[in-house]
Amino acid sequence: MNFLEARDLCTNFGRIRALDHVSLGLRRHEILAIVGESGSGKTTLLNTLAGRLTPDSGDVLFDRGAGLAPISELGELGLRQLQRAQWGFIQQDPRQALRLDITAGGNIGERLMAAGNRNYGDIRAEAARWLAAVEIDPARLDDLPKFFSGGMLQRLQIAATLVTGPELVFMDEPTGGLDVSVQARILDLIRGLVRKLGLAVVLVTHDIGVARLLADRLIVMRHGRIVETGLTDQVLDDPHHEYTQLLVSSVLPA
Amino acid sequence: MTVLLDASGLAKTFLLHLQGGARLEVLRRTGITAQAGACIALSGPSGAGKSTLLRALYGNYLVDAGSILIRHDGAMVDIVTAPPEQILEIRRRTLGYVSQFLRAMPRVPALDIVAAGLLDRGAEPEAAHEAARAMLERLGIGRRLQNLPPATFSGGEQQRVNLARAFICDWPILLLDEPTASLDNANRDIVIAMMREAKAKGAALIGIFHDEFVRDAIADEILQLEPIGHDA
Numbered sequence: 001m002n003f004l005e006a007r008d009l010c011t012n013f014g015r016i017r018a019l020d021h022v023s024l025g026l027r028r029h030e031i032l033a034i035v036g037e038s039g040s041g042k043t044t045l046l047n048t049l050a051g052r053l054t055p056d057s058g059d060v061l062f063d064r065g066a067g068l069a070p071i072s073e074l075g076e077l078g079l080r081q082l083q084r085a086q087w088g089f090i091q092q093d094p095r096q097a098l099r100l101d102i103t104a105g106g107n108i109g110e111r112l113m114a115a116g117n118r119n120y121g122d123i124r125a126e127a128a129r130w131l132a133a134v135e136i137d138p139a140r141l142d143d144l145p146k147f148f149s150g151g152m153l154q155r156l157q158i159a160a161t162l163v164t165g166p167e168l169v170f171m172d173e174p175t176g177g178l179d180v181s182v183q184a185r186i187l188d189l190i191r192g193l194v195r196k197l198g199l200a201v202v203l204v205t206h207d208i209g210v211a212r213l214l215a216d217r218l219i220v221m222r223h224g225r226i227v228e229t230g231l232t233d234q235v236l237d238d239p240h241h242e243y244t245q246l247l248v249s250s251v252l253p254a
Numbered sequence: 255m256t257v258l259l260d261a262s263g264l265a266k267t268f269l270l271h272l273q274g275g276a277r278l279e280v281l282r283r284t285g286i287t288a289q290a291g292a293c294i295a296l297s298g299p300s301g302a303g304k305s306t307l308l309r310a311l312y313g314n315y316l317v318d319a320g321s322i323l324i325r326h327d328g329a330m331v332d333i334v335t336a337p338p339e340q341i342l343e344i345r346r347r348t349l350g351y352v353s354q355f356l357r358a359m360p361r362v363p364a365l366d367i368v369a370a371g372l373l374d375r376g377a378e379p380e381a382a383h384e385a386a387r388a389m390l391e392r393l394g395i396g397r398r399l400q401n402l403p404p405a406t407f408s409g410g411e412q413q414r415v416n417l418a419r420a421f422i423c424d425w426p427i428l429l430l431d432e433p434t435a436s437l438d439n440a441n442r443d444i445v446i447a448m449m450r451e452a453k454a455k456g457a458a459l460i461g462i463f464h465d466e467f468v469r470d471a472i473a474d475e476i477l478q479l480e481p482i483g484h485d486a
Contacts, residue, residue, distance in 0.1 A: 027339060184360030191359075213359065217338050231313065231338045238315040242271035249272060 003028050003200070004168060005068055009048055009058035011224075018044040019055060020224035028167070031194060031201045033215035033232065035208060035247065041224035043172060046204045050089055050170045051079050062168075084114055088166035092173040094157035098145050104131060105141035108160045115164045130159040134189060151182035155189065162193060169194075171203045175210060187213055208251050212236055220244045257325070258427050258458040259288040259311065264320035266306055279482050280306045281317065286460065286477055288427065293449065293459035295469045298479035304462045307479065308429050311460065312351050313341045324349060324427065346374055350425030354432045356412040358405045364390060364415045365400040371423045389418040393444060409436045421448045428452055430461035434468050446471045 002025035011019040018041045026032050034042045047053040049060055051071050061068040064086065071079055083089070091097045098107050108127040117123055128138040134155035145156055154174065161169060174190060175183040191214055194201055205211055211218055211232060218235045220228040220243065228241040239245045266281040280303040288294055296304040309315040311322055313333045323330040326348045333341060333349075345351070359367065365386050372382035390400050393414040399407065404415045413436045420428065430449075434442045442465070449459060449472050463469040469476075 030339070188359065188361040212357075216342060230316075231341060233314055234316060237309070238268075240269070240316070245271050 001028075001063075002026060002068065003063040004049065004202075005059075005061040006045075006049060007059045007061065009045070009055045009060070011044060011048065011053070011055045013044075017041075017224045019048065019058075022058070022221075022224070022226055024219060024226070024229075026168075026200055026202060028200055029198050030217065031199075031203065031215045032217050032219065033203045033205060033211035034219045034221060035205060035211050036221035037206060037247075040221040042204045042206075042221045044224075045221065046170055046172055046202060049202055050087065051083060052089075084111075085164060086167050088161035088164070088169040090157055090161050090169060090171040090174050092176045094150075094153035097157050098153065098160065100144065100146040102144070103142045104136070104145055104148070104156055107145060107156060108163050111160050111164050126163060127159075130163050131156075133162075133193070134159040135185070149182075150178055151186065154178065154182075154186055158186075158189065158193070162197065162199075165197075166199070168200045168202075171201060173205055173207075174203070175205075175207070190214065208236060208247065220247065255289040255292075256456075257287055258290055259286070259322070259324055259460070260330070261286050261311060261322040262320060264307070264310060264322070265318045266303070266310060266315060267318055281310070282482050284320070284479070286311075288458035288460055290426075290456045290458055291453050292474040293453060293461065293472050294475045294477050295473035296460065296462050296479060297469075297476050299481065301481045302479040303481070304479055305431060308351075308431055308460065308462060312345070312349060312429055314351075348426050350420050350423060350428045352417060352420040352428070352430045352433045354413075354435055356404060356416040356419075358403065358412065360405065361403055363401050364395060364404045364407075364418075367404065367415060368418045368422055371419060375423065385422055386418070389422045390415070393418050394441060410438070410441070413437060414441060417445060417448070421452070424455055425452070425457055427458045427460070430459065430463075432462055432464060434463070434465055442468065 004026040006022055006024045009019045009022040022045060034045060036042045044053065048055050059070045059072065061070050074082060105124060105127040108130050109123040112123050112126060128141055131138045131141060136152055136155055145153055148156065175186050178186065187210060203214060215232045218232045219226050222243045228235055228244045235244060236248055239248050262285040264281045264284040268278040270276045270278065284307060286294065296307060298304055306315060310317050317334055322333045324333050324344055326344045331344065365383060368386035368390055369382040372385060387400060395411060395414055404412050417433060434445050437445065446468060453459060
């Protein structure tokens with residue numbers, strides 16, 4: 001049973017076809033990776049699924065407990081509530097998601113307050129707990145993120161996203177732009193948290209190794225179209241489409 | 255005897271787009287039937303399709319034709335047509351696979367890698383870690399190594415972590431691709447003992463064993479595969 005679905009999404013940017021009749025489904029607790037090169041439409045797809053972009057045609061549907069319904073029918077306020085409470089979004093650049101001029105604890109607490117929590121002591125304790133969960137020393141609760149490293153900022157974004165207990169998290173290249181050793185730590189952290197919290201995830205990555213490590217299922221995109229889909233290890237070990245074969249064979253072995 | 259895996263009419267041709275659309279036919283009308291408590295050894299020269307068959311049985315390669323019925327929760331399920339989530343569920347509880355190489359995860363200690371299978375099946379963390387310790391120790395991976403990520407281990411040590419990860423769970427069906435390839439004789443004998451124990455518990459084993467000593471020690475049946483001849 002899908003709890004997120006895309007039905008026949010089409011989006012054009014000028015003469016460029018960013019999404020070309022894209023349909024997919026996601027189940028609870030399932031981790032789906034979308035891979036493809038720059039310009040394949042994978043980020044457009046992610047933003048459309050997350051309600052950040054409106055498609056030219058087609059629907060995104062989500063089950064809030066009473067069956068699948070188009071998110072376009074929620075209205076702006078309803079969509080914002082959904083994005084804040086049941087969904088999360090982790091961006092490639094944490095600087096765009098966080099407020100660098102308020103404390104680390106404040107960045108996490110802000111999301112809790114937006115979700116309706118008003119008890120200062122609770123919020124502070126919860127923020128400290130989440131800092132520890134993403135391996136940031138809780139003693140840094142009152143530090144400003146602008147003094148954090150790139151890896152720490154990404155971990156702070158993860159904490160600020162997960163603190164409200166979303167059931168579905170969208171991730172856009174969550175390890176992009178980080179040093180390899182830092183990437184490994186973030187990946188391991190995401191892997192552990194996703195499993196522990198039973199999250200469903202839609203993950204966009206150009207890194208096949210990331211997809212293999214995290215995803216149950218894989219979608220390969222090219223020119224706005226899904227060219228191949230299946231179990232992650234099956235698609236990567238027995239790719240059928242010419243483009244997937246090229247993607248897989250272009251990876252340098254470690 | 256209970257049939258746990260029944261595959262028939264399997265066909266697999268690889269279409270290699272990057273090599274000018276070359277076609278490589280590896281399986282044609284291949285079948286295999288595995289019974290509880292018995293081991294089938296896949297045999298044949300390199301290129302005969304042993305690994306391809308094993309991977310197809312796991313759902314890692316897609317076959318072009320045929321069916322692969324797996325006894326899962328008391329019913330026969332065709333892994334060729336099963337949806338991804340059902341294949342994952344079958345792999346979680348029914349169908350185990352020992353590959354030749356460990357795919358090491360960054361930062362994850364050997365102990366956690368080995369315990370993962372039990373945790374996935376809902377075991378308590380403490381019990382799972384205790385079982386993982388015992389399994390690793392049986393395969394000669396001591397406490398000091400258990401707490402390290404295996405990325406820097408030797409090939410033989412990595413393979414033993416890989417084996418521990420597989421053998422910690424009781425699989426109804428276990429697929430093995432050269433499980434003893436990089437092991438010394440003492441560890442090879444331990445793995446033979448583990449495979450015998452799995453059989454005694456009613457598991458069906460299907461494996462590729464280049465080592466004749468291992469094959470003779472564990473196999474009840476040999477399935478001979480031959481490369482498919484190609485007309486010029």
